Amino acid sequence: MDAGVPAHYGNPLAEQRPLASGDRIVDLSHRAVLSISGDDRLSWIDSLTSQSVKRLAPGESSETLLLDPTGHVEYAVRLLDDGTELWLLIEAAEAPGLLDWLTKMRFMLRVDPRDRTSEFATVGTFGSADLAAAAPNGVPLVWHDPWSSVAVGGHQYATAADHDYSEWTYSEILVDRASLGSIELPAAGLLALEALRIAAWRPRFATEADEKSIPHELDWLRSAVHLSKGCYRGQETVAKVHNLGHPPRRLVMLHLDGSDAVLPSPGDEVVLGENVVGRVTSVGLHYELGPIALAVIKRSADPTAELAVRSQGILVPAAQEIVVPPSAGAEADVPRLPRLGAVQR
Template sequence: MVTVTDVLPSSPLLQEPGAVAGPPGSPDAAVAWHYGDPFGEQRAAAQRVAIVDRSHRFVLTITGRERLSWLHTISSQAVADLADGRSAENLDLDLNGRVLNHFVLTDLGGRVWIDTEGERGQELLDFLRKMVFWADAQPEAAPGHAMLSLLGPRVPDLADVLGVEALPDVYGAVRLGDHDGFLRRMPWPTEDSYDLIVPRAELAGWWSRLTAAGAEPAGLWTYEALRVAALRPRIGIDTDDRTIPHEARWIGDIAERGAVHLNKGCYRGQETVARVQNLGKPPRHLVLLHLDGSADERPAAGDPVTAGGRAVGRLGTVIDHHELGPIALALVKRTVPADTQLLAGPMAAAIDPDSVLADDEPQAGRQAVERLRGR
């Protein structure tokens, strides 16, 4: 299996005091997992301002006059009319509507910037290049740029250091004053989440300036714990090779903070999306699990979720949250009641009822079929 360290180098910020690298062989081995106080780092991100090294994300760019209209035709989100300085989440699906890649894109100054999981980035880039044909669009890797994330309600205190007059709104992006790079606001993992795309050679400089101005170092453990609590899936960890967008809460246009627009032109995998939306229900849904922390052995992503000895789902990210304790994301059969006693690997688990989306709305396609049948 290709790991992120095979694609991108280990972060220079692993040399920062107290940095502990992500677990060996994990997708996060190239960056800091924590700096000695994981729960304190999470509280900083929730209450003050924290900075997280996410330089293991794969960054690529697309230039060319038709970059947006072309991308619109081969991906799930409607981006043909994306304005300069705006962002979106998007999916690459296979012919059967299964999710291959999730990525975030920003159009700024005549260039689309895309970031995705480190070990999947080359696969996404290869697909984009293969699909260019005669379009005026040029996808290229951008290994010279990398990502930091700022989390917390006090991010506005850093505006002067960032070189911006005002922080952008959700999915908005602004240039970093006279510096190379930009600041983008995201709707997750917290309400105050910003991504910073800067030259990789300047990572340490940005880290030093921002921490000197009050940003507290936090490892990826912090980001992941907040992401899980926000019910935001991570491709390849919270999904498997059968996952379709409806199962992972990716349905919705940009205003709805989703990655799949339901009223756009044809793209690969659209038939499955339309069929589930109009006629069926997804076989599984993404839920938050609360885990019994007294078990000696921890489960891992990919372990089965069982009920009465029968497999009813698949475990995703397992993480310790500073307030919620041990939690996890899981894809569980939609027919499993929320109060079912579950096992996640060796640990007792319970579905958080607030994480279960109501799906009893009548579907337009099903209603039309019933009318044709005279019912």
Template sequence: MTESPIVSESPLLALPDAVASPAEGPDAGLPWHYGDPLGEQRAASTGAAVVDRSTRFVIAVPGEERLSWLHTISSQHVAALPDGTSAENLSLDANGRIEHHFVQTDLDGVTWIDTEPARGADLLAFLKKMVFWSKAEPRDGNELAVLTLLGPDTRRPEVAAALGLDSLPDRPYAAVALPGGGFVRRMPWPTDDAFDLLVPRDRLAGIVTALTGAGVRPAGTWAFEALRVESLRPRIGVDTDDRTIPHEARWIGGPAEHGAVHLDKGCYRGQETVARVHNLGKPPRHLVLLHLDGSADGRPETGEAVTAGGRPVGRIGTVVDHFELGPIALALVKRTITPDTALVAGPCAASIDPDSVPPDEGVPAGRAAVDRLRGR
């Protein structure tokens, strides 16, 4: 099959009032909003909205050993992933640092993977390099494009009918085929009612038209990003850096825990770091939600330092204006920084949302055993 080109611009930019996402950002080529970004967020939270995410890179992996093969080279337990089921997954380097985050869905003999636009070609090259003698055939799958449905009104029968279905999947990560190709899968984030649609690229505009006819509002990437930040879901390369390990980014857990790293599976690259942190220590940083001073002149930039008393204590990730919370950001900060610490991020005073701080689960079991052996 001829490989499709990396998609650089969405046809939905031709919709009325569409404003393009910043050209220097990770969502270049997609609608940022349609003239009412905060109203679009509200619709995605309390009504029904569809977000164009069609620049995500899609990979198809047919082959009878595709799941057992992926199981050996990634962090998630996917060797027996049932048909019509999805999972989040990571590819780590030898030191346990995150190289790729992706969502995979196994359906009708093919595993479909979608990942960040800028990282997809590298992930595909890595997968091809790791096939060796396995019966798996990773290839470009960009004939499918990603849309995301959000909001409680997606439960209305008219929405499913617009897609040619009787109903949408009712369990997180469940997936069903769509008439005419592609599939819909339920996701556990960024809202309680979230569905990814992977649809034939040449039908993308027509499917959005059908959804809007069923009362679904078009929303830009601004809306998706605001709700993603609120839900404490990181985006690789934006909320992570080249030192980030899975524990820092809250990606620990199997599909049942909505994570991307299963702690009870066989060997994979980077497993030693994951096991060491889990059993013997705690991550040096953790991902938190920051509230930013909205009266400041400007906003911090992604990658900028978070400081306390003039000392760097963290790194800013996604920065966004939320329709209810105001200006917020994700940040990786040192684990020792408490919510009452006065912080500065770029031109803004900042504070950690206390509800975003991971609970202290005490001394890891492995560390406690070592301490007992040492008489501590």
């Protein structure tokens, strides 16, 4: 998944603080870059995906999800328009499938999707102003993560008052791939970025999502879904779960007990007593919080209970920090209708 880029440069813990303060960059050149040119590009993507991007201004960033007809997440895409082209930043493994699907969906519209990975590379940063972004059409290609606040039309399920989303000032910069080797700025490895991402409760498609994921489970309505935009594939499920139901699973952050010197791995079982209630999706060593993880667990799991992660034959105690509460969803105040034949008192 993340092969081909440095995991660290000797000390991933020591790399986190300068990365978070904007003094280091992360090589993400293994990620893919697509572009869509043509006058219909914004309205086209708007009609296909979960976010409202029809009026995306040049230089403005967004995030959107491509859902299947039953509302499961198929692709998560970071979007940036430069007034001439719409740029799509995506996991490398997902790029061929997404490009093929987009190509088939063009019909008679003025759109031209292309793979630009061989031309442009992605660099992650929390504020490196000295890094010159590529600007093929005159607008620097810098994607600012919208996770730091609830997007217009979005909704946040997380209720923790002490979680400061504003500290997540993450951006991704596109640079000419040919110039990547000449960048002389100090670097941090991917492990440092992942630890910061986990602490920010920020879902990543390659780690938190699976074939059953719906946006509500990962609090992705916060940044990637517009709840009142027009029709798109999977919208019925998004609306039904948000207004009338509850997502079957929920995202939690786990504070892991490090006394046994066992760091769990993605895929390890999360247990409550004798019952398996979910699986770990991401794991990191944070420079302040210690060993932490994201996990997707059953909605029914007691939110006050201490969980454990079964890893390497050992049960690692794990205190859960609730991201998506069990009460998520059912936002519409719909009165219950009396059952036929019921006696009214």
